[in-house]
Amino acid sequence: MRPVASELSGRTGVGGSCCRPAALLLLCLGFLPWVAGCPSECLCASDIVSCSGRNLSALPFDLPSYATRLDLSHNTLTALQTDWLSQPFGRLATLVLGKNRISRVEANAFASAPRLLHLDLASNRLTVLNSSVFAGLKELKELLLFGNQIVEINPESFRDxxxxxxxxxxxxxxxxxxxxLYEAPGGPRNLSFLDLSYNRLSELPVQSLLALTRRGGIYLQGNPLVCDCAALALLEYWVWKQYRPLVDFRGEYPCKEGVGPGFHCQRQGVPDVPLELQMYQVEPGNWLRVPCPGLTLPVPEGQIVFWLTPTTALNSSAPQPSAHLTVLPNGTLEIQAALIEDSGTYACVASRGRHYGPGESPEVAVVVGNLSGTSGGGLAHRSSAEHFNTAFTTLASCVVSIILVLLYLYLTPCRCRGGGGSRGCGGRAIILCSDPREAESGQRRSNGKRVAFMEPQAEDSCIGDPKTPAVNLDHITTEGILKNGSRTVEQTFTDENSPFMSSSAL
Structure with missing residues (x-):
């Protein structure tokens, strides 16, 4: 297929001068790729190209390079060489190659499609994933390889x-x-879903899985797992944690219900320490030993006890006395020269031969540093107490402020009429209410209050001889004060040079 640009620009003769500018216009506006042809073996709809189920053993040469989704599934492709894509696919986000006969993928086979987000190679005949097979796919988010015959994965396969x-x-x-997948340098950093179900896994790296399952789900159902104490301890812990990959497929784990006859990981009996969340406190720089909750001592020979710490996972099979954190042969966790960073939740993972009951927990809390208080069987963390005290103080202050505002607005004593005189308790403030004439007529027009501030007197007592009022209120027009701002206050003070302001609406 000839390039469309050359076809459009090469048309000359009658009207040829019009065709060339049209091609240039399409080229400038970015519409040229959309007028490219579609191979006869495929179906094209906008930026989607489907060549599925066409019995193709080779890729069509003239595939549109503007495609964002290319479906080549259900064909007879057998190998993907380095140049199997004859042109760059700079916009391709989804490539579907499932249900073919692909048995070999060469290095850099997908270099022409660096923007891939979804790659489907399921249900093919792959046996080995060689080094750099997915080189350049730094934006790939989902990779489907199920239904192949993969027996070996090169550590460099997922480097990019x-x-x-x-x-x-x-x-x-x-x-x-x-x-x-997790340990090789340059590999996936955000892998949150790994499906390894229905393979031939017999042994599991329990210590690594305890740390890895914090990063996401790992599905292992349908594998012929060996029912040893380590695997049983892992599965018991996952059941207690309600780990979705196990809970959703709990009928497909052979070690779920226990071990075979004659194989005992834990002696039956009442545990030395109750299975409940406990808290341990130690000062920085000191040593702390934390026993495994619910573990009956002595530990049977050959049983491995795992501890899941806030940063890593440890086990009792290879204790390192010089290490900062170590697990003793009896399952006790030892923290040497404790640091503030050691504070957190620790879980003791050991086979107990039974499921955890309601309220039971294999976890303990470790606090390094001073505590604000103690209670019963545990201690409260200082920061938690400080946060609670701060929140309670703030809440109490808000409640008191609201009550004071309400008291000021609704419960302030209202002195309406005092019998024609100007007597008051100190004369500090006289709160004038409704107009007497309106009260008598039953038509109270306003609920607002008006305040006239007066000069304070030396005595605040109402008992004794009447005091001379600071301001003679007999000449103040009542009507002007009592209206809700609809009328102004009429000032009729006797002394024109009086320093007092007329009453104003608040």
């Missing part, structure tokens, strides 16, 4: 997949957990 979030590897032939 920095943005990968979901990886489907179920229904393959993997016999070892691919820890390189």
């Amino acid at each position: 997949l920095h943005s990968l979030q979901r990886l489907y590897l179920s229904s393959n032939k993997l016999t070892a957990f691919p820890l390189e």
Whole structure:
């Protein structure tokens, strides 16, 4: 297929001078790719190209490069060479290659589509993922590889997949957990979903899984897991945590209900320490030993006790006395020279041969530093108490402020008429209410209050001889004061040089 630009620009003759500017106009406006042709084997709709179910053994040469979704599923493609895409697909976000016969993918096979977000290679015949097979796909978020025959994964296979979030590897032939996905430098940093179901995994890296499951879901159902104490401890802990990959498929884990006959991981009996959340406190720089909750001592020979700390996972099979955190052979966690950063929740993961009851917990809380108070069987963290005190003080202040405002607005004593005199308790403030004439007529026009501030007297007592009023109110027109701002106050003070202001509406 010839380029459209050359076709449009090459038309000359009668009217040829009009065709060339038209091509240039299309080129400038960015509409040129949309007029490209569609291969006869495919269906094209806008930026979606589907060549599915066409029995293709090779890729059509003239595929539109403007496609954002390309579906090549249900064909007979067998290999993806480095140049299997004959032109760059700079906008391609979804590439579907499922249900083919692909058994080999060469390095840099997807270099022509660096903007891929979704890659589907499911239900093919892949056996090995070689190094750099997905090189350049730094924006890829979802990779489907289920339904192949993969037995080996090169540690460098996922080196450039920095943005990968979901990886489907179920229904393959993997016999070892691919820890390189998490440990290899330059690999996925945000992998939150890993499906390894229905492979051939018999052993699990329990210590690594305890730390990895914080990052997302790992599905392991349908594998022939060996029912040892470590695997049983992991599954018991996942059941207590209500770990979704286990809870959703709890009928497909062989170790879920217990171990085989004659295989005992934990002695039956009443645990030495009740299975309840406990709290331990230690001063910075001191040592602290935390026993495993509910673990019956002595620990049976060969049983491994795991501790999940806020930063890592440890086990009792290889204790390191010189380490800052270590697990003793009896399952006790030892913290040497405790640091403030060691504060947090710790979980003791050990096989107990039973499910946890309501209210039981294999976790403990460790606090490094001083505490604001103690209570019964535990201690409260200082920061929590300080936060509570601050919040309570703020709330109490707000309530008191509201009450004072309400008292001022609604419960201030209202002295309406005092019998024709100017007597008052100190004369500090006289609050004038409704007009007497309006009160007598039953037509009270306003509920507002008006305040006239007066000169304070030396005595505030109402008992004794009448005091001379600071201001003679007998000459103040009542009507002007009592209206809700609809009328002004008529000033009729006797002394024109009086320093007092006329009463104003508040």
